[in-house]
Amino acid sequence: MPELHQLTATQLLDGYRARSFSPSDVAGALVEHIATWEPHINALYAYQPDAFIRAAKASTQRWAKGQPSGYLDGVPVTLKELIATQGMPVPGGTGLGEQAIATEDAPPATRLDEDNALLLAKTTCPDFGMLSSGLSSFHGLTRNPWDLACNTGGSSSGAGAAAAAGFGPLHVGTDIGGSIRLPAAWCGVVGFKPTLGRVPIDPYYVGRCAGPMTRSVKDAALMMTALARTDRRDAMRLPPEKIHWADLALDLHGLRVGVMMEAGCGLPLDEEIRNCVEQAAKQLEAAGATLVPLAPVLTREMLDGLDHFWQGRQWGELMKLAPKEREKVLPSILAWAEGGARLTGVDAVQGFQQTMAMRRATEAVFDKVDAVISPTTPNIAFPAEWSSPTNDPSQPFEHIIYTVPWNMGEQPAISLNAGFSQATTSFNMPIGVQLMGPRFADHFVLKLAKQLEDRLALPKRWPTLPTVI
Known part of the structure; x- marks a missing residue:
């Protein structure tokens, strides 16, 4: 049997029911495990082991009485630093500006607390959540557990590292252009937007x-049971809907799956990733799906327009800081965002209009197919100290080409591990595959991901403890 820190959330809940072990047992093992790993990877913020152990003791008492409360009672969970929790500041990866203490939990934190999940810690993110990197002027450098010389990606960098290193089974990230799926791919875990x-x-x-960042599709679906409950504080929320998230059965016969290997612009696709995704697509075909080649949905004009819009938005945030504080922001962020000062209002509006173009292009795809499979990232790995796979502030988004269209189109998308690189320069680093479905078809995408995960049947192996820092 795996060690307690390696168990999935569903395995933990089964163990609690069978009284094979308790939440206190799990908490103790996890704190010990984190003590050996965290100095190497720097994934956590506001880690409070004493409070975590006290909460586990209360959960243990509920389970001992046969009175667990909520879907996740006693299951460890982390929240990305950008998700507010009552009584703590939200540093935004920089710790600059007004650091007001949050007066209430943000909706994801509220939902998990309602289900008595055990908050282990917050997880790190880069400055303003605007890098796909583990680099932060406030948190320092978060490293990839598979290889400390490699980057986690981001902006849910700490969540990806924590999931891969076994810091509990459940983690919540946020995603505006790939910030859940990119670190999930580079860290070899499941990430669902x-x-x-x-x-x-x-x-x-x-x-x-x-959305969830986990070690299995089943755990991601379990998290959705809690996270998807409605909350009026989000004016963009969907109407409440009864979904049996745990039901992941799906017959693939007759399903049309579009294969989108080319992104349309950005970094070229690594051949190992191409081969890995093609093999994953063939697994779906073997299960009964029909594969349909698809052209890219993204264009250079779309990506550059979004770049301009985000530049203007980020420069507006930086202008709120005093000049001396602004100088403390990561140089790569400053170098990029300063371009926003030169944009006109028309430039920014035209940039925003490209998000509508992405919406139109991605939605049109589902006139032809039921789902899409693609790479998650164009590259396998990049140095831990880099701010992005290009490490060039003038080209900050060349790597989000497979992920960002589905944010702007609002469709559900999931990344899962499809294998490991055999190249000498990135040996044994994870390779992500991405699945997308039409808007509102979240349950369907999770079902499809579970079928692919089962058919890939990758060996259950995770990073081993580094010997040096």
Whole structure:
């Protein structure tokens, strides 16, 4: 049997019911495990082991009485630093500006607390959540557990690292252009971006979603049982809907799956990733699906327009800081965002209009197919100290080409591990495959991901403890 820190959430709940072990047993094992790993990867923020152990003791007492409360009673969970929790600041990856203490939990934190999940810690993110990197001027550098020399991606960098390193089974990230799926791919875990509004979040914004980062599709579905409950604080939320998330059965016969291997612009696709995704698509075909080649949905004009819009938005945030504080922001963020000062209002509006173009292009795909399979990332790995796979502030988004269209289109998308690289420069680093479905078809996408996960049947192996820091 795996060690307690390696168990999935569903395995933990089964163990609690059978009284094979208790939440206190799990909490003790997890704290010990984190003590050996965290100095190497720096994934956690506001880690409070004493409070975590006290909460586990209370859960143990409920289970001992046969009175667990909620779907996740006693299951450890982390929240990305950008998700507010009562009594703590939200540093935004920088710790700059007004650091007001949150007066209430954000919706994802509220839902997990209602189900008595055990909050282990918050997880790190880069400055303003605007890098796909583990680099932060406030948190320091978060490293990839598979290889400390490699980047986690981001902006849910700590969540990806924590999931891969076994810091409990359940983690919540946020995603506005790939910030759940990119680190999930580079860290070899499952990352699910739901339909916009399926998981209420506050603050809400165009394309911004919260979602699960786990070690299995089944655990991601389990998390959705809690996270998808409605919350009026999100004015972009979907209407409440009864979904039996745990039901992941799906017959693939007759299903049309579009295969989108080319992104349309950005970084070229690594051949190992191409081969891995093609093999994954063949697994769906062997299960009864029909594969349909698809052209890219993204264009250079779309990506550059979004770049301009985000530049203007980020420069507006930086202008709120005093000049001396602004200088403390990561140089790569400053170098990129300063371009926003030179944009006109028309430039920013035209950039925003490209999000509508992405919406139109992605939605049209589902006139032809029921689902889409693609790479999650164009590259396998990049250095831990880099701010992005290009490490070039003038080209900050060349790697989000497979993920960002589905944020702007609002469709559900999931990344899962499809294998490991055999290249000498990135040996044994994970390779992600992405699945997308039409808007509102979140349950269907999880079902499809479960079928692919089962058919890939990858060996259950996870990073081993580094010997040096």
